[in-house]
Amino acid sequence: MKILIAYDGSESADKGIDDLQRAALPMEADALIVSVAEVWLPPPARDEVLDDTFPLQIPPGLKRARAHAAEIAKHAQDLAASVSERVSQIFPRWTVEYKAVSGSPAHEVLKLAREWEPDLIVVGSHGRTALGRFVLGSVSQKVLTEAETSVRVARPTSGTGSSAIRVVVGVDGSEGAEEAVREVASRGWTPGSEVRVVVAEDSLSANSVYRWLPPGTEFIDEVNTAEHTQAEAIAEQAVNKLHAELKNTSVTVSAAIVAGDPKQVLVQHAQEFGADCIFTGATGSSTPIERFLVGSVSAAVAARAHCSVEVVRARKPGAN
Secondary structure, three states, X not given: OEEEEEOOOOHHHHHHHHHHHHOOOOOOOEEEEEEEEOOOOOOOOOOOOOOOOOXXXXXXXXXXXXHHHHHHHHHHHHHHHHHHHHHHHHOOOOEEEEEEEEOOHHHHHHHHHHHHOOOEEEEEOOOXXXXXXXXXXXXHHHHHHHOOOEEEEEOOOOOOOOOOOEEEEEOOOOHHHHHHHHHHHHOOOOOOOEEEEEEEEXXXXXXXXXXXXXXXXXXXXXXXXXXXXXXXXXXXXXXXXXXXXXXXXXXXXXXXXXXXXXXXXXXXXXXXXXXXXXXXEOOOOOOOOOOOOOOHHHHHHHHHOOOEEEEEOOOOOXXX
């Protein structure tokens, strides 16, 4: 497995590193740490001298700006090197490398992801300038919606705090949801962990006019009954797949069909369940521009959840 970890030195990024210990990731993996120096002026070339011998035709303001850019780039390099040592200590069998680049953080992370082709990108829920508690930072939001691979938005655990891990998987019968179930099944969860399959049942309801029209209410009841039956089938299929494919047979698998909007149901149920992470599938369209854009449910859950959220996209052919 190849894992790209975006790190900016913020509290959110540090908690994201801690969160990896509860993600049931493989014992062996290739990890690349990337820190981005958010500077718009390139650092000076190695052969330039930032003192009195600097060419006089270079304006003093530009000279100071380039010196400042070099300082920020050096800080990004130090951050990446420092956290790579920390990740190596947590996962001693991982091959960990690091890289510092300059530019727009989201753009550079996405660019590097296209070049390196990771199976998973890890970002913190907020960066250094985060303002809201439940709203994703702009960098995390852009990476989540535009990445071509799975993205884990890491938050400090809101679970039980025990060694066992609690996971919620949102399923709706879509191909994306099946990918999420498949990803959860592939992880090596610790003994005693729990996986809860959740189907949100957003039932139809009659308004004040149709309540007095028997044909209308009967039709709505029929639709809701059919959808409930389908929800039960979807939940059962996901549970059976997890039972069949989970590596650790001591993991408890259960299902819940919860009435309400899936954007709210998954967040609320995960909080009540004490989940460490929510897994959802990513939804896209077939157009070149929107092919990899995340669905509205996944984006809303990632923004509002109290725990980590992993939005799963299908791995490319040949990936483990």
